[in-house]
Amino acid sequence: MSQVKHVAVLVGSLRKESINRKIALALANLAPPSIKLEIVEIGDLPLYSEDIDVTPPAAYQTFREKIKASDAVLFITPEYNRSVPAALKNALDVGSRPYGQSAWSGKPGAVVSASPGAIGGFGANHHLRQSLVFLNVPCMQQPETYISNAGTIFDDGGKLTEKTQSFMQTVINAYADWVLLQSRTQK
Numbered sequence: 001m002s003q004v005k006h007v008a009v010l011v012g013s014l015r016k017e018s019i020n021r022k023i024a025l026a027l028a029n030l031a032p033p034s035i036k037l038e039i040v041e042i043g044d045l046p047l048y049s050e051d052i053d054v055t056p057p058a059a060y061q062t063f064r065e066k067i068k069a070s071d072a073v074l075f076i077t078p079e080y081n082r083s084v085p086a087a088l089k090n091a092l093d094v095g096s097r098p099y100g101q102s103a104w105s106g107k108p109g110a111v112v113s114a115s116p117g118a119i120g121g122f123g124a125n126h127h128l129r130q131s132l133v134f135l136n137v138p139c140m141q142q143p144e145t146y147i148s149n150a151g152t153i154f155d156d157g158g159k160l161t162e163k164t165q166s167f168m169q170t171v172i173n174a175y176a177d178w179v180l181l182q183s184r185t186q187k
């Protein structure tokens with residue numbers, strides 16, 4: 001049996017009651033034994049500046065170490081003004097430096113976007129993928145995961161509705177396969 005792969009999960013919302021955070025936690029519970037999901041917090045990262053990175057703040061260093069120590073990265077995000085929330089873009093930027101020492105390169109990735117609206121964060125999802133191409137994060141292509149009407153996917157007890165849970169299971173199983181495939185390919 002191969003070793004469990006550790007997945008760093010980045011949630012694009014800093015809101016306590018975030019739907020995307022709840023989705024992240026639900027996916028962590030649904031994950032097959034081959035992968036283990038853990039949220040890496042991004043809310044305490046100072047806005048990226050090359051000036052402050054001359055002497056990197058502790059928050060930058062800790063974040064970079066956590067991403068480097070992970071085997072894979074999973075992004076779960078809302079859409080802000082048809083794009084990636086600033087906190088998540090900032091985390092991408094922090095992890096991409098110092099130049100030539102990006103924490104992201106080669107980590108198998110996937111993007112899940114969720115919105116109470118009708119198009120499920122499609123704009124954020126694809127803007128994020130644009131950065132991930134440059135950052136050399138090979139992204140799972142299918143199933144594409146745009147969760148629309150996301151305000152309705154949890155029941156009163158906070159559990160995913162049956163239909164959504166079934167889809168989420170498909171997503172996380174496919175992602176686990178993707179992580180293992182990429183890990184083998186990169187050896």
Ligand SMILES: Cc1cc2nc3c(=O)[nH]c(=O)nc-3n(C[C@H](O)[C@H](O)[C@H](O)COP(=O)(O)O)c2cc1C
Nearest residue numbers: 013015018019020021078079080081082115116117
């Ligand atoms: C600054 C801002 C911009 C937003 N822009 C969009 C948008 O472009 N598309 C969309 O579907 N929802 C948009 N929303 C609504 C979010 O999808 C909604 O607040 C969602 O619940 C945020 O995700 P969360 O529950 O994980 O915090 C926006 C919300 C904020 C605060």
